[in-house]
Amino acid sequence: MPFWGIRPVFLSLPALYPSGRHPLFRVAMHRPGSGSALAVARRPAVAAGPADCPGPHRAACHSPAGWRLTALIHRGAYLELFRAAPANVVGPGCHVLKRPIPRHTSAAFARAQIAREAQVAAAAAHPHLVSVLGSVGEPAGNLLPLLDGVSLRRLLEHRGAGGAAAGRPIGWALWIARQAAAALSQLHAAGWLHGQVRPQHVLVGPDGHATLIDLGQARRLNTMECSVDEWPVSSPEYAPPEAAVPRGTLSAASDTYALGVLLFELLAGRPPFQAADPKRLARAHRQELPDDLRAVRPGVSHEVSELVRRMLAKEPLRRPSDDELLRWLTELEIAELA
Known part of the structure; x- marks a missing residue:
């Protein structure tokens, strides 16, 4: 059902x-x-x-x-x-x-x-x-x-934490990330920032089809809506470094960073940075380097680890563009299936 x-x-x-x-x-x-077929009198x-x-x-x-x-x-x-x-x-x-x-x-x-x-x-x-x-x-x-599936968060919780994701195929994680990246690319091309990329907002169907949901707090790119002073970011676990600085400005690269956090979590079984204190967590996103995925998840290739490292770059301009990210994820997914 x-x-x-x-x-x-x-x-x-x-x-x-x-x-x-x-x-x-x-x-x-x-x-x-x-004239909408769904318009109601x-x-x-x-x-x-x-x-x-x-x-x-x-x-x-x-x-x-x-x-x-x-x-x-x-x-x-x-x-x-x-x-x-x-x-x-x-x-x-x-x-x-x-x-x-x-x-x-x-x-x-x-x-x-x-x-x-x-x-x-x-x-x-x-x-x-x-x-x-x-x-x-x-x-x-x-x-x-009505979409048939469960949230990525529920799938992660079902698998457990602290390395339990080791049984999850790396190719599957790349597949989910690629689908989310395709949705984000379309959003960005239309001039919108999702701004809430996290496992709760990715729905995965029984066939593996991923759907990015919850557009209610999307922001217009290149406007004051992307100023963190005007509109603070509210999910510190997936917030990019630029969201935690005065007069910070979000961009399409901010969604890429959040997707990088999500992909790291899919592969490692935990986010790259963890802290109970939001201020400490924000400081980690700004200043600390994530663990090398190859040390956390045996079997991850150098290329996959390098992609996640680039997605989690502190400087937005060092992160992959939407086209680069989609091409990179597709190539790595194919390599995992080969």
Whole structure:
């Protein structure tokens, strides 16, 4: 049975911007045209019936007109995800509705995230990038395809930590990284920075197909949105060195660095830098060199170790470009399969 294997981490950024100064608050709400096959007539929402939303969440599960919400998948800080089906279709449905939690104190920020995800998905369609099929309900939520798979984070946790990844084929890790790199390349070409590349945001299907998800906090490249003073980075484990310096500026190379951290973790079973204190972790990203992968994971070639080292370069200009990274990952993946 298809399963949306994601437990998104929705950050409490509105608390950092109580006056609405966060860049996402300035996003214009995006709605598809009335000609969209998924556009829903503007009628009052109807409450889901008992079969639509069983259990303790029944009272909070309200279906938008024309749709049934059949299961609560996840409720975060200010966004919630439901499995959904058209009202005239039998079964649990093959869509996901991602929408703001009704009457939440951070509703404005949640609506801005929903709008930004729709905007970015429309600009950068790619087989390895999550798609937004339409806008549904009031306040608007994004209708997404129900993807069959689990998050890369859950796969890593299932395998265990501290070297348990040694049983994972190196070629598989390169394959996952290449698919994510292809999605990032499309995003960057469309003028967007993902900004949250980490295992929680990579969905892996049973066939190994990887999908980069969660575009709600994507930033416009070459704008003030990429200033860490204007919009701080909130995931220190995968944050590039430039995110931890005053007046730092993020670029496409920042996503490359985060993908390098992810690839290191896939191969070594742990991230390159670990610390309980965020400040100490940021200092490690800025100043310390990662371990040589060949010493951590026997069997890793010099070429794979060198690629990860380049992706984790402290200076953004020393990291591979999108084209270089895709070519390098493809060649190494083929070499591993040979």
